[in-house]
Amino acid sequence: MTAQEVERGRFVRQPNRFTARITADGAGGYPAEAGRYRLFVSYACPWAHRSLIVRRLLGLEDALPAAVVDPIRDERGWRFPDPDPVTGAAFLSELYLASDPSFEGRYTVPCIWDTVTERLVTNDFPNITTTLETEFTALHAPGAPDLYPEALRPEIDELNDLVYNTVNNGVYKAGFATAQDAYEDAFDALFATFDRLEERLAGSRYLFGDRITEADVRLYPTLARFDAVYYSHFKCNLRRLADHPNLWAYARDLYSIPAFGETTNFDHIKRHYYVTQRNINPSGVVPKGPLVDWTAPHGREALARA
Template sequence: MTAQEIEKTGRFVRQKNRFTERITADGAGGPPAEPGRYRLFVSHACPWAQRSVIVRRLLGLEDVIGLAVVDPIRDERGWRVPGRDPVTGAEFLSELYLRTDPSYEGRYTVPCIWDTETKRLVTNDFPAITTMLETEFAAHHRPGAPDLYPERLRTEIDELNAHVYTTVNNGVYKAGFATSQAAYDEAVDALFTTLDDLEERLSHRRYLLGDEITEADVRLYTTLARFDAVYYSHFKCNLRRLVDYPNLWGYARDLYAIPAFGGTTDFDQIKRHYYVTQRNINPSGVVPKGPLIDWTTPHNRDR
C-alpha cells in the first residue's frame, strides 16, 4: 500500500496495473504463447500470485512457463529474488519493472510475466494472467486438464468474479487499509454480506458454478486460505471466521485437498509476509503462532 492508494475519505483504492499486454495463442495482437519464452514471478504469500501458480499447475504448464519465487518479506526495495534470478539476473523485482519502464513509480507487484526474448515485462495484470493461461496457452495444456474458463460459463464466471473481487478479494484490503471508520464499516459490511451469500450458494452445489472447478473457485480460494490466518485479525475482518461457515469451510478444505491448491498454500510465508511487512498495521512485526486449524479434516463435499 502507498499513500496514493488512500483517498481523503479513508478508503483504499488499489493502484492500476501498469503492464497489460496480452500473450496470444497465434501472436496476433501480442507476443505468441511459445513454450520456454516466459518467466512468471510470484510470491507464495500473495493471493493474486497464488492464483497463477494454481492455474499453471492445474493445466500442466510447469514445463511451458518458468517460475521464480520471491522472498515473502518485502522492504522499501520491493520483492527480493533469493540468490538472484538465474534467468534475468535480477536481485529485486523492481529491477525488471525499471528495465521495462525507467519512469515507473508505482508498487512492484506480483504476479508478473517477463518475456525472455524481448527482455521486458509483458504483464502484471493479475486478473488477466490466469485467464490468459487458460485460453491462450490451451495448445500446451496437459492431456485431460480441466477447462477452468469454459465458453458457456464465461459470462457467469466474469460476473461472479467481479463481485467477489470488489467485496471479498479486494474487500479484505479495503477493510485492513481503511483509515476512517466509515470506510472500514463499508468494506466489512460488504465483505460479510457476500460471504453469507456464498455460504448459501455452496449449500446446494459443490463448487461455485456446479460440479466442476472453474476460474471462479481459484479466485475465491486464495482469499479463503488467508482468512483466518491473517485477514480475521490483521485486517480486522472479525465478524466471523471462515471456520464459522460450514459450507465455505468445507468447500475450502475440498479445494485444499487438491495438490494444485493445498500444495501451493504456504501458511508460514503468508503470515510472515503480512505481519512482518505491513508495519503500518503491525508495528512490532511480531508473527502470531495461531490459529491452529486442521485443513485436512474430512469435508464430505463429494456427497
Template sequence: MDITTPVGGRFVRQANRFTDRITADGAGGFPAEPGRYRLYVSYACPWAHRTLIVRHLLGLQDVIGVTVVDPIRDERGWRVPGGDPVTGAEFLSELYLATDPSFEGRYTVPCIWDTVTGRLVTNDFPHITTMLETEFTAHHREGAPDLYPVELRPEIDELNALIYDTVNNGVYKAGFAQAQDAYEEAVDALFATLDMLEERLSTRRYLMGGRLTEADVRLYPTLVRFDSVYHGHFKCNLRRLVDYPNLWAYTRDLYSLPAFHETTDFDHIKRHYYMTHPHINPTRIVPKGPILDWTEPHTRDRLD
C-alpha cells in the first residue's frame, strides 16, 4: 500500500515498478513452478489482501509461500518481524533495492520474489490475482473455483475498472485529498458506485450472479475495512456499510468463507491506518469500535 503526493489536491497513486509475469509456459523467464516464489503481504493492505484470498481459494498455500510484514510502517518502509525466512531481509526495501539499486519510490505490497533469480518479479497488484488464477491452474486444488472465467472476463474487467477507480482507490482519493473539491469529487463518485452495487446485489448473490469471481475478491477488501477505517479515518461518512442492507449482507456472506475471514485481520488493519498516517491522525490513537457482528446470518443463499 502506498501514499503519493497529491497533484492539485488530488491523490495520484504511485505507478508499479516491477511488471514481469509468471506464466504457465515460462515464456517470460518466470515459469509457474511450485516452491519457487514468495509473496510479501500486509494484512492491513487491501491490495495484498486480495492476493491472500485468491491463494487460499485456489489452494496455492503450498505452492507459493507468504511473508507477512508488520502493520506499522515508518520511514524505512515495511518491516519483516524476525527477518524474512527466505531472504533474511529485515525490511521489504532490501528486496526492492536488490532488484533495482536505483529505486527511489515507496516499497509496496503485495510483491513477489523469485528465489531462483534473486529478484522481485512483480509488484503490479492489479495483475497478481489474475496471474494466480490463469497461470497456476496446474497447481490449483481439486474443485477450485474458476474466478476469472473466459466468458465473463469482459464484464468482470469493466466492473473492476469502475470499482477500482471509485471504490478501491476512491477511498484513498477521499482520504488523501488536499483540496475540498477533490475530496467531494471522490466521495460523490464513491457513494454513487456503492448505491449502484447495492441495487445490483438486490437480485444476485455475487457481482456476476450465482458464482464467486475476481470481481468479488477485489470489492471485499474495501468493504470489510469500510466502517472500521474508511468511514471515519478517510472521511467517507455519507453512509456506513451497515446502512446498505444488500452490501452489508453480501460482505458477511463472503466473510463466512474461510478464504475471506481467515485472511481478515482487523487488529492489523486498524493499527496500520490509524498509526501510520500522522497527517490524518496525529495522536495515533486507535479507536475501539465499531462493534460489528460479522457472523449475523446473511440469507444471501436465497439468491442462488
C-alpha cells in the first residue's frame, strides 16, 4: 500500500495502469491466441486467484501459461522464485517498467504479458476474467461452463459491484483504514452484505441457482481468506465465515471443485499478509490457526435437487 492509497483515513485502491483489451477478433492489436500471452499471478492475491480459477474452469492452462510469484513481497515488489524463463525477469517490476518506464505505484497481479510486443497488455483485474470468458471462447475446453451468460450479465454485474465494494475491497477498506469512522463504515457494510448473501444462499446452491458464474468466482477468494486473514489481520471480527452456516457451506462446496480448491494455497495466503504487511503486523509472526476442515461435508447438493 502506498501513501496515495489512503485519503482522509480511507483506503482508496490505485487505478489500473494497463487496460488494453485482448479480443477474439484482435481489433485492438491483441488477438486471443493460444500461447501468445503469459499470466502472472500470486496464490496469495485474491484478484489473481480469481483469474486462476477461471483459467482452470475453462481449460485454458495450455493456451495461457501462468507464472507464480513468491508470496513475500518487499519494496521491490513481487519476486519470482527463479527468473521467469520467458521474460528473464527476476521481479515483476521489471516488466512494468519495460512497458512504461515512468510507472509509479505498486506492481500488481494479476497481469498479462504479450510475448510478441514484449509489454504488459493489462493489469485490469476486474476485466481479466471476463476477457477469458468472452474473448477466448475458441480456446475453451469442450464442455467448459458459460461463467458469464449474456442473459444474466446485468444481474451478475449488479451483484459483483455490491460484492466488490463491500466485501472484496471492503475488507481492505477496513484493514487499511486509519480513521475510526472509515473503519466502522467498511466493517458495517461488509457484514450487512454477508447477511444478504447468507439469506440468498439459503435457497440457492450458488449465487445464481444451480450454475457457477463469474459472481461465485469473485466472491470465493475473499471467503477463502476470511477466517485465516481478514477476521484478525484486517479487524473484520464481528463474525467468522464459519459462523455463517450458508456462506461457510457454500465456500466448502466451491472448495471441493478442483478449480477452486487446488488454486487455494493457505500457506502462501497467510505468509503474504502476515509477513509482508508489517504496518499491520510488525512482528511478522504468522498465526497457526484457524484449524478448520474445508473438506467437511457441505450438504449443498440438496439445494440443486430442491
